[in-house]
Amino acid sequence: MAGLAATLGSGAMTNSVGEFEDCEVFLVTGSNTTEQHPLIGSRIINAVKNKGATLILVDPRKIQLSKHAKYHLSPRCGTDVAWLNGMMNVIIKEGIEDKEFIQNFTEGYEELKKAVEKYTPEYVEKITGIPAGQLAEAARAFARSKKSSILYCMGITQHTTGVDNVKSCANLAMLTGNIGKPSTGVNPLRGQNNVQGACDMGGLPNVYCGYQKVTDPKAKEKFENAWNVTGLPDNVGVTVTAVPNLAAEGKIKALYVLGENPMVSDPNIEHVRKGLESLDFLVVQDIFLTETAQLADVVLPGASYAEKDGTFTNTERRVQRIRKAVAPPGEAKQDWEIIAEISKLCGYDMSYKSAEEIFDELAFVTPSYHGMDYSRLDKDFGLHWPCPTKDHPGTPYLHKDGKFARGKGLFTGIDFKEAAELPDDEYPFTLTTGRTYFHYHTRTLTKRSSALEREVPECYVELNPEDAKKHLIRSGQNVKVTSRRGSLDAKAIVTDIVKTGTIFIPFHFAEQAVNNLTIDALDPVAKIPEYKVCAVKIGGGN
Amino acid sequence: MSSEKQILSTCIYCGCGCGFYFKVKDGRINGVVPSKNHPINKGSLCIKGWNASEFVHHPDRLTEPLIKENGKFRKASWKEALSLTVKKLKEHKEKSGPDSLAFFASAKCSNEENYLFMKLARAVFKTNNVDHCARL
Numbered sequence: 001m002a003g004l005a006a007t008l009g010s011g012a013m014t015n016s017v018g019e020f021e022d023c024e025v026f027l028v029t030g031s032n033t034t035e036q037h038p039l040i041g042s043r044i045i046n047a048v049k050n051k052g053a054t055l056i057l058v059d060p061r062k063i064q065l066s067k068h069a070k071y072h073l074s075p076r077c078g079t080d081v082a083w084l085n086g087m088m089n090v091i092i093k094e095g096i097e098d099k100e101f102i103q104n105f106t107e108g109y110e111e112l113k114k115a116v117e118k119y120t121p122e123y124v125e126k127i128t129g130i131p132a133g134q135l136a137e138a139a140r141a142f143a144r145s146k147k148s149s150i151l152y153c154m155g156i157t158q159h160t161t162g163v164d165n166v167k168s169c170a171n172l173a174m175l176t177g178n179i180g181k182p183s184t185g186v187n188p189l190r191g192q193n194n195v196q197g198a199c200d201m202g203g204l205p206n207v208y209c210g211y212q213k214v215t216d217p218k219a220k221e222k223f224e225n226a227w228n229v230t231g232l233p234d235n236v237g238v239t240v241t242a243v244p245n246l247a248a249e250g251k252i253k254a255l256y257v258l259g260e261n262p263m264v265s266d267p268n269i270e271h272v273r274k275g276l277e278s279l280d281f282l283v284v285q286d287i288f289l290t291e292t293a294q295l296a297d298v299v300l301p302g303a304s305y306a307e308k309d310g311t312f313t314n315t316e317r318r319v320q321r322i323r324k325a326v327a328p329p330g331e332a333k334q335d336w337e338i339i340a341e342i343s344k345l346c347g348y349d350m351s352y353k354s355a356e357e358i359f360d361e362l363a364f365v366t367p368s369y370h371g372m373d374y375s376r377l378d379k380d381f382g383l384h385w386p387c388p389t390k391d392h393p394g395t396p397y398l399h400k401d402g403k404f405a406r407g408k409g410l411f412t413g414i415d416f417k418e419a420a421e422l423p424d425d426e427y428p429f430t431l432t433t434g435r436t437y438f439h440y441h442t443r444t445l446t447k448r449s450s451a452l453e454r455e456v457p458e459c460y461v462e463l464n465p466e467d468a469k470k471h472l473i474r475s476g477q478n479v480k481v482t483s484r485r486g487s488l489d490a491k492a493i494v495t496d497i498v499k500t501g502t503i504f505i506p507f508h509f510a511e512q513a514v515n516n517l518t519i520d521a522l523d524p525v526a527k528i529p530e531y532k533v534c535a536v537k538i539g540g541g542n
Numbered sequence: 543m544s545s546e547k548q549i550l551s552t553c554i555y556c557g558c559g560c561g562f563y564f565k566v567k568d569g570r571i572n573g574v575v576p577s578k579n580h581p582i583n584k585g586s587l588c589i590k591g592w593n594a595s596e597f598v599h600h601p602d603r604l605t606e607p608l609i610k611e612n613g614k615f616r617k618a619s620w621k622e623a624l625s626l627t628v629k630k631l632k633e634h635k636e637k638s639g640p641d642s643l644a645f646f647a648s649a650k651c652s653n654e655e656n657y658l659f660m661k662l663a664r665a666v667f668k669t670n671n672v673d674h675c676a677r678l
């Protein structure tokens with residue numbers, strides 16, 4: 001979430017889920033909310049149906065939410081900066097921006113104004129295919145309400161221009177004064193259940209917990225004291241996506257994977273396999289023998305969430321408890337115990353008696369968690385961070401009264417750039433990937449649940465009826481989808497959910513992993529792979 | 543036979559973080575009941591949530607450490623698996639430097655586990671090569 005952190009000073013959802021009930025305008029983009037975040041999706045539908053809220057949906061697919069949208073704008077894939085700039089162009093030209101908010105709480109406005117000047121709705125229509133009139137109307141609707149909220153998910157961040165997309169969303173929110181108040185804001189919906197927590201806890205190469213930078217000498221000293229060690233490293237580490245290459249080059253020799261399955265979730269799987277296979281040592285700690293664990297030299301059996309105490313931080317920054325209900329099977333152990341034992345064997349004592357004791361330590365060194373403890377979290381289903389002191393009630397929405405974490409909110413003028421790989425004569429289709437309602441990420445868990453497996457048991461390819469006709473493909477028939485990197489066979493589903501020229505494949509299926517096809521071009525700042533757009537061709541399958 | 547207990551927890555299938563109770567009897571979980579007062583889900587769950595406990599007792603669960611020998615896994619004791627892990631990690635750290643190691647934390651594991659894991663990478667192995675799949 002590098003884009004949001006640079007603009008506002010914090011990369012998390014600015015507002016909380018409960019506030020969606022009172023939103024007047026939703027701008028939802030790159031999020032198939034009813035499938036990926038069902039209970040947020042149902043809140044949006046409720047607000048539209050029962051409270052007269054307006055839904056602006058910007059999505060190339062005719063997803064379920066489109067039935068409830070007053071405006072459904074359907075851009076060509078990978079053109080988000082263009083339509084966001086277009087909306088801001090309209091708002092500024094018509095003088096309906098929030099002048100007071102801009103004046104008091106932001107900087108860089110002139111730069112933004114200059115950057116969006118050429119993005120007239122007509123120009124944007126040429127780039128995105130969104131009719132100029134529709135774009136202008138949606139922009140007006142968004143700007144006129146003081147309870148307009150932007151929601152997005154991986155559809156916005158999984159591009160080479162992901163950081164630009166996020167900054168553009170923040171630009172729009174600040175331009176209309178829709179931030180720092182209830183039922184407004186810029187709200188990235190986090191996919192996996194504890195992505196927010198893993199980031200908060202410093203599961204990142206550049207920061208300790210609480211986003212304290214490893215390059216900051218003060219932070220280094222603080223953690224050396226807290227942990228009673230010397231010589232903490234102060235160079236930024238490497239990202240997940242860089243590891244396969246470094247392993248293949250022999251620069252990374254050993255990898256310890258905790259509860260992840262990069263063999264399915266990474267773009268360009270063959271590349272990842274080669275990388276992992278060239279490691280001298282791979283240890284995987286998980287609850288099933290995942291595709292990644294199968295490549296390991298040592299597999300350590302951990303505990304499922306039902307077998308341990310701990311906390312998760314949900315997409316709205318709510319830190320809440322999980323509790324041990326049953327014992328782990330066989331000799332499987334609590335994951336924290338395994339980590340602590342490894343540490344002890346290395347001569348560094350980690351003797352904790354419980355997860356609670358670890359929480360107390362992490363709260364002590366993490367400013368935004370400082371006021372939390374298990375007894376407080378047990379009341380009222382957790383607390384929203386930041387919660388700096390024991391008597392602080394937590395923070396459902398950030399940047400109250402225009403007080404941004406970085407001082408003033410920063411506008412950034414951003415130019416539209418094309419995606420890294422566009423369709424051409426040889427590979428005429430745009431492939432986009434995503435989730436389906438019934439499965440969770442790499443399916444390690446959900447495929448072991450019979451009710452969920454029954455609903456969507458195998459991979460499929462969504463194809464527009466017109467394209468299907470042209471290529472003589474019927475629903476249910478096998479098709480072969482090929483990119484410059486690989487190919488897969490799957491059943492075709494002919495549906496007008498997807499536009500002509502576009503193909504959708506869900507990414508949960510290891511057996512036919514779509515990430516064999518996708519491109520590993522990365523956003524230069526956030527290093528997010530471009531899952532959402534790549535060029536492919538289709539043909540009859542086996 | 544003991545009587546059924548209900549234990550409050552949090553769903554793991556998406557970032558909404560709905561609250562539910564595990565129904566526990568004789569050391570086994572028999573489904574979940576949504577929490578009525580939870581601010582996110584207020585008594586309801588989606589289909590994934592209703593099925594969020596089914597995998598817990600799945601026969602494919604890993605129940606003992608494994609070590610690969612000649613391309614095949616064999617069962618191992620904790621002592622053996624952990625000392626091999628530590629030996630290898632230490633060896634590479636000493637021979638090729640701390641940054642020849644990498645650690646993938648997890649968006650599925652708890653805050654406590656992620657904190658400890660990055661502490662292990664940084665304080666013990668002295669590398670910032672820690673990341674997780676939030677990008678994914």
Ligand code: SF4
Pocket residue numbers: 037038039040553554555556557558559560583587588589590591592
């Ligand atoms: S019940 Fe459904 S909406 Fe709620 S956290 Fe689980 S998967 Fe998400």
